[in-house]
Amino acid sequence: MPRALVIEDDEVTARDIVAELGAHGLHADWVANGRDGLARALEDGYDIITLDRMLPGMDGIDVVSELRKRAVETPVLMISALSDVDERVRGLRAGGDDYLTKPFSPDELAARAEVLLRRRRPAAGETRLRVEDLELDLVRHNALRNGQPLTLLPTEFRLLEFLMRNAGQVVTRQMIFEHVWGFHFDPGTNVIDVHIGRLRRKIDGAGQVPLIRTVRGSGYVLAPAD
Template structure:
């Protein structure tokens, strides 16, 4: 199986690559969290093995970002940070297992094999496409007809929710709860104002309006 390894220490990295290779696995090794995120979003790996302490973007925030982007590949933290609070923090960040350094080779192999045997989680789409509009949920970018569209964080979250429900009518209550986390209606024009700004960026200067108002019901982004 194919495994992604994030480890910046050369000796440790080479030892793990050799161990996994002798067990018949294919290993892609990287040394930074940024590179780990780039590779992991391909969704081709059976297991991620991540060190928490690497230069630049560390393993913990890298995994958090991957989980937020919908990447559900089983992940094992392999790290010298082995306190109880460290392990709890790692598991809460989205890790499926936690192994402290120094480690026994046989235990690492057993844990990796156990993670790979877990039933697969339904694949989560990381790139949303509606007509000529493309939203990359990992890079947090929006492009329409090849033209980059810059959105504020809440506008991006609003568009993402609508694209996930493309072709469906989304009500005010759905938007308040899922985009703003309001479980009550504050009776403000927050949705209308954000929707107006979003339309101005997504539909302006394009021959076709994708975002539509459904009178008396809510909004819809046209999937046809």
């Protein structure tokens, strides 16, 4: 059973996180302050860590920075009430793998945790991504489907890269918004739907096996048909 470490000083939030992760097959341990959380993360082999941004004893930024300095590569989902872009960037630059703002839905937490658990970090020097007959060259900045070049706009390229890095996993609209556009999700905008539609028309052409699927009520997944 995968193991999670929940570093969170608010007991209600911590219990909600533990319960949600448990419902998705993870055994979760809870620590209520930064220093104890760092010690547990260094001692035990966890598969994922959820880390509150503001903690007593040791700040979440300092915790994740220290983990990375000590070569601990456990995926870290940072959680914070601070939602501005600068704070998110600071958390990711310190070594966090994702950043979720409070309040959040249990489904959003679960989706992000599953992506982090299953994500394959690119090997050093890796320059190409491939899913079925779809290829993305990260150096030359071009894309191919069944050997045929695709003309992608910069945002479409970033969107496709994010989907391919998480191939087979449902990514929510909020995750796409934050990772591709770099700012907090606005539920009133249809910009994601527009870009997904354009990308579909380019990579899922006539005669091609559709790769981008809509998961109703959840988000999108890039995967071949069953």
